[in-house]
Amino acid sequence: MRRLLWAVVLLIVLSMVTFSIFYLVPRLGGATPETLAARYVGRAATAETVHLTAEKLGLLDPVIVQYWHWLKGIFVGASYDYGSGVEHCPAPCLGYSFITKQPVWPELLDRAPVTISLVVGASIIWLIAGVSIGVISALRRGTVFDRGAMGVALAGVSLAFFSYRLGITAPGGTFVPFSQNPALWAYSLLLPWITLAFLFSAQYARLTRAGMLETMSEDYIRTARAKGLPERMVILKHALRGALTPVLTIFGLDVGLLLGGAILTEKTFSLNGLGKYAYDGIVSGDLPKILGVTLVAGFFVIMANLIVDLLYGVIDPRVRLE
Amino acid sequence: MTTPALRDLVIRHPGQLDKQPFLEVVDLKVHFPTDDGLVKSVDGLSFALDRGRTLGIVGESGSGKSVTSLAVMGLHTRPSSERTRPGAQLSGEIYLDGDELLSKTPEYVRSLRGKRMAMIFQDPLSAMNPYHTVGQQIIEAYRIHNPVNKKVARKHAIDMLGRVGIPEPSRRIESYPHQFSGGMRQRAMIAMSLSCDPDLLIADEPTTALDVTVQAQILDLIRDLQSEFNSSVVLITHDLGVVAELADDVLVMYAGRAMEYGSAEQLFNRPAHPYTWGLLGSIPRFDRVGAERLLAIKGTPPSLINVPSGCPFHPRCGYAARNGGLSEDVRPELAPVEPGHTVACHLSPTEREQIWEHEIAPKL
Numbered sequence: 132m133r134r135l136l137w138a139v140v141l142l143i144v145l146s147m148v149t150f151s152i153f154y155l156v157p158r159l160g161g162a163t164p165e166t167l168a169a170r171y172v173g174r175a176a177t178a179e180t181v182h183l184t185a186e187k188l189g190l191l192d193p194v195i196v197q198y199w200h201w202l203k204g205i206f207v208g209a210s211y212d213y214g215s216g217v218e219h220c221p222a223p224c225l226g227y228s229f230i231t232k233q234p235v236w237p238e239l240l241d242r243a244p245v246t247i248s249l250v251v252g253a254s255i256i257w258l259i260a261g262v263s264i265g266v267i268s269a270l271r272r273g274t275v276f277d278r279g280a281m282g283v284a285l286a287g288v289s290l291a292f293f294s295y296r297l298g299i300t301a302p303g304g305t306f307v308p309f310s311q312n313p314a315l316w317a318y319s320l321l322l323p324w325i326t327l328a329f330l331f332s333a334q335y336a337r338l339t340r341a342g343m344l345e346t347m348s349e350d351y352i353r354t355a356r357a358k359g360l361p362e363r364m365v366i367l368k369h370a371l372r373g374a375l376t377p378v379l380t381i382f383g384l385d386v387g388l389l390l391g392g393a394i395l396t397e398k399t400f401s402l403n404g405l406g407k408y409a410y411d412g413i414v415s416g417d418l419p420k421i422l423g424v425t426l427v428a429g430f431f432v433i434m435a436n437l438i439v440d441l442l443y444g445v446i447d448p449r450v451r452l453e
Numbered sequence: 454m455t456t457p458a459l460r461d462l463v464i465r466h467p468g469q470l471d472k473q474p475f476l477e478v479v480d481l482k483v484h485f486p487t488d489d490g491l492v493k494s495v496d497g498l499s500f501a502l503d504r505g506r507t508l509g510i511v512g513e514s515g516s517g518k519s520v521t522s523l524a525v526m527g528l529h530t531r532p533s534s535e536r537t538r539p540g541a542q543l544s545g546e547i548y549l550d551g552d553e554l555l556s557k558t559p560e561y562v563r564s565l566r567g568k569r570m571a572m573i574f575q576d577p578l579s580a581m582n583p584y585h586t587v588g589q590q591i592i593e594a595y596r597i598h599n600p601v602n603k604k605v606a607r608k609h610a611i612d613m614l615g616r617v618g619i620p621e622p623s624r625r626i627e628s629y630p631h632q633f634s635g636g637m638r639q640r641a642m643i644a645m646s647l648s649c650d651p652d653l654l655i656a657d658e659p660t661t662a663l664d665v666t667v668q669a670q671i672l673d674l675i676r677d678l679q680s681e682f683n684s685s686v687v688l689i690t691h692d693l694g695v696v697a698e699l700a701d702d703v704l705v706m707y708a709g710r711a712m713e714y715g716s717a718e719q720l721f722n723r724p725a726h727p728y729t730w731g732l733l734g735s736i737p738r739f740d741r742v743g744a745e746r747l748l749a750i751k752g753t754p755p756s757l758i759n760v761p762s763g764c765p766f767h768p769r770c771g772y773a774a775r776n777g778g779l780s781e782d783v784r785p786e787l788a789p790v791e792p793g794h795t796v797a798c799h800l801s802p803t804e805r806e807q808i809w810e811h812e813i814a815p816k817l
Contacts, residue, residue, distance in 0.1 A: 350576065350580045353574070354580045354581065354642075356566070357566055357567065357571065358571075358593065358645070359564065359566035359598060360567075368585075369585075448583070448584065448629045449583055
């Protein structure tokens with residue numbers, strides 16, 4: 132319960148910090164409400180129109196008041212009066228894109244399934260591949276397999292970056308929602324999954340290997356062997372669990388972060404996910420977009436950490452909360 | 454493979470010479486190749502143990518006690534062609550009920566572990582898996598060797614916990630090791646080891662990590678369970694008090710070799726090796742008037758890479774000079790001093806008796 136409360140506090144702090152970065156810092160850097168408002172009405176508009184829009188959008192208010200409106204928008208929605216009519220943006224309202232003039236939240240909702248599909252699939256692949264390679268390496272420490280796998284792992288991190296440059300695209304072409312056709316969904320995501328998983332599995336193999344080497348020298352492993360357990364069961368039932376604790380921590384962070392957009396992978400394979408959205412936002416300087424994605428990404432990271440914290444208790448009874 | 458001469462070195466109790474001992478270790482060597490050289494942890498050790506009896510193995514840290522027990526259990530990492538890291542090099546013979554174990558496949562020895570021979574470890578907190586409940590660990594030990602369903606195994610585990618004196622076993626079975634006290638953990642560990650009714654129980658310093666009051670309880674428990682299950686027990690300890698409490702026979706080890714071997718009565722009443730004298734002299738006594746300083750053994754145990762020539766104890770022995778350098782050059786073999794009592798020492802019987810009577814016994 133305390134952890135949940137902390138997660139909420141952290142989210143609020145996160146929203147303040149990100150809001151400040153995008154709305155307060157430009158002001159300190161010399162941007163006026165008018166230059167911000169100009170992005171909504173286009174460069175051809177008269178100074179009068181720009182000023183009017185800035186006023187209607189509340190950009191003339193102190194930043195703290197703007198933050199309050201923005202926060203209120205998230206919880207109860209907001210209405211924008213353009214003079215020609217009132218536009219209602221229902222909760223959760225993250226504002227409108229400067230460029231497309233579309234509300235940000237529905238766009239995020241549209242793109243989230245792409246990123247979630249990408250990250251969930253890839254994370255399963257890299258977790259299975261990384262952990263198995265790590266376990267085998269640890270057990271055959273010093274053998275050709277170990278050295279080879281660790282060499283590839285090291286190279287893998289660097290190679291994955293280069294593979295982006297090769298410009299490979301998904302064989303299925305565009306993203307197909309899971310609900311529409313699961314087979315095509317998997318087919319369209321196969322290459323992105325492998326690319327993303329390759330990037331991460333190397334790190335997980337190393338982490339698992341280190342964890343395994345540590346737990347395999349624990350006294351309770353000797354006890355398990357003394358009971359007459361076959362080696363396979365010693366590893367799977369006794370050693371792996373202890374070795375996975377550090378892996379879990381990193382996994383939570385990685386998945387949380389990627390859910391906020393796997394920018395490189397999405398860009399490479401032209402997947403219209405949150406990462407691509409953030410990329411477009413950054414390229415065009417579309418503040419509401421960037422702010423929206425950042426907030427969502429932060430939300431995912433905090434939630435992932437919360438889940439990892441709770442999973443610790445499941446994995447290790449010694450940290451179980453009363 | 455066995456040379457008769459080697460097996461003859463293994464002492465036997467009079468009247469049992471015709472019977473095959475339950476556990477017999479012949480000329481056991483356990484060597485570990487390291488970057489610094491070959492570590493000879495156990496170097497030519499022989500002993501025998503009959504069914505239902507307790508053998509105490511005594512010695513300082515690094516004398517090879519635990520290495521011996523792990524060798525019997527087959528728990529050393531053996532050298533393997535695919536590993537670059539060397540394992541332990543084992544030679545000699547280990548007979549469990551007539552079955553030679555060192556020549557068997559690891560899979561065969563594994564099938565005996567837990568079922569015919571089981572082990573209790575020193576520190577039950579680190580020796581039990583923190584991620585599994587005590588019950589899960591006992592159930593697992595039972596089910597490897599007994600094809601029963603979980604329910605039956607669980608009932609057996611509760612039964613075992615009750616037998617080792619854990620209150621409310623049906624509730625405590627759900628506890629994790631860290632929720633137990635030290636004594637309770639060792640009881641649970643014993644319950645786990647005995648769950649398959651093993652014929653041989655190796656207890657490696659079972660009470661070292663425990664409070665003194667709990668120590669006595671655990672020793673009583675081991676003794677009671679031994680008579681109940683009629684198992685043979687190898688008790689490894691550096692505490693002669695524990696040996697006096699439980700052991701029928703005692704093997705004194707030093708630098709991976711046997712120094713003295715005999716019944717507990719012989720060893721405590723007529724110890725024959727200067728090292729044994731040293732061990733006995735190191736026990737604090739309150740019942741001596743005007744207690745003198747303890748007869749501490751000077752120096753430290755030798756490096757197992759460069760074991761001293763001749764008698765490994767000679768650099769620390771106060772009597773090594775008595776036989777004209779023999780101790781420095783010639784390794785003494787175990788030789789009988791009385792029936793069932795052997796000692797590896799160059800002192801002549803008369804010298805030994807004189808030193809014991811006039812110099813050692815009055816101070817003990």
